[in-house]
Amino acid sequence: MQLLLEENEIVFNDVSLPICREKGISLEIARLDLIHPVVSGNKLFKLCYFMEASLRAERKTILTFGGAYSNHLVATAYACRQAGVNCIGVVRGDRPALPSHTLQHCESYGMKLHFIPRNIFDEQKNAPRFHEELQTMFGEAIIVPEGGYHPLGAKGASLIMKKITARLPTHVCTAVGTATTLAGLLLNPLNNEKVVAVPAIKNMTDIPERLSYLGCESFSNRLIIADEFHFGGYAKKNDQLIGFMNEFYLSSGIPTDFVYTAKLMFGIIRKIESGYFEPGSRVICLHTGGLQGNDSLPEGTLVF
Ligand SMILES: *Cc1c(COP(=O)(O)O)cnc(C)c1O
Secondary structure, three states, X not given: OOOOOOOOOOOEEEOOOHHHHHHOOEEEEEEHHHHOOOOOHHHHHHHHHHHHHHHHOOOOEEEEEEOOOOHHHHHHHHHHHHHOOOEEEEEEEOOOOOOOHHHHHHHHOOOEEEEEOHHHHHHHOOOHHHHHHHHHHXXXXXXXXXXXXXXXXXXXXXXXXXXXXXXXXXXXXXXXXXXXXXXXXXXXXXXXXXXXXXXXXXXOOOHHHHHHHOOOOOOOOOEEEOOOOOXXXXXXXXXXXXXXXXXXXXXXXXXOOOOOHHHHHHHHHHHHHOOOOOOOOEEEEEEOOOHHHHHHOOOOOOOO
């Protein structure tokens, strides 16, 4: 399964901000976002083995779940189009009069959308009975949980580590939603690097349980959770965060998204400022994409 993953070498940007030089830290950003303008990089990795399973089963339909702004839905729609696989997106909420940019992209890639009231979506999305009902409606399908949150998703995300390990990082940093990408980074330790997790969600206390479900065993001596950079919760933002995004773009040339990667970069730069990383550290942050989500901001909010 190609999915743009194998043929694409990852671009690394050296972000030599004055604070990095002052503290003797090398800070690089792995630009998974450059894989595709709409489809964020970590999502394609997480989908890799589900797509492979579909192709092995004569292009069995893929069925997955997500909200109206879900980077995962649009990535699935795109991956399925690339692979010639039919796909169904079960969407949280009633069909809006004017669909979001995200949903428009999904439909343009050929995804069939099925809208479900929010409360039913939240209660039922992982229920086997509900999955059966959906398959009665749409035919047999490979079910991909929301956000690719599944051991197979983590196995796909572990391919990211292979792309960056040659740079011998001391720390690899990622934003966290479902923790599937994080699990991928922890699955195959290569150089004993530390993995720094910055949750985009408030009070995310179940990361260890999530990691064990996703197939990670002994990770505790390699995992650092920096959970004070969620800005109030999932998709919450304030002027400080938007100001940071604009400033970071002007100093580095790198755009971030307000849900995940801006919070990651804000947190890591704060940690560099506070002297958390020893001089000589080689820090790599994953740019997991998500830039399409910025389309939901009022025009003129961002300078990029
Ligand atoms: C989905 C997403 C994440 C979170 O990934 P998980 O594997 O769910 O933790 C991080 N960054 C971006 C841009 C995303 O779209």
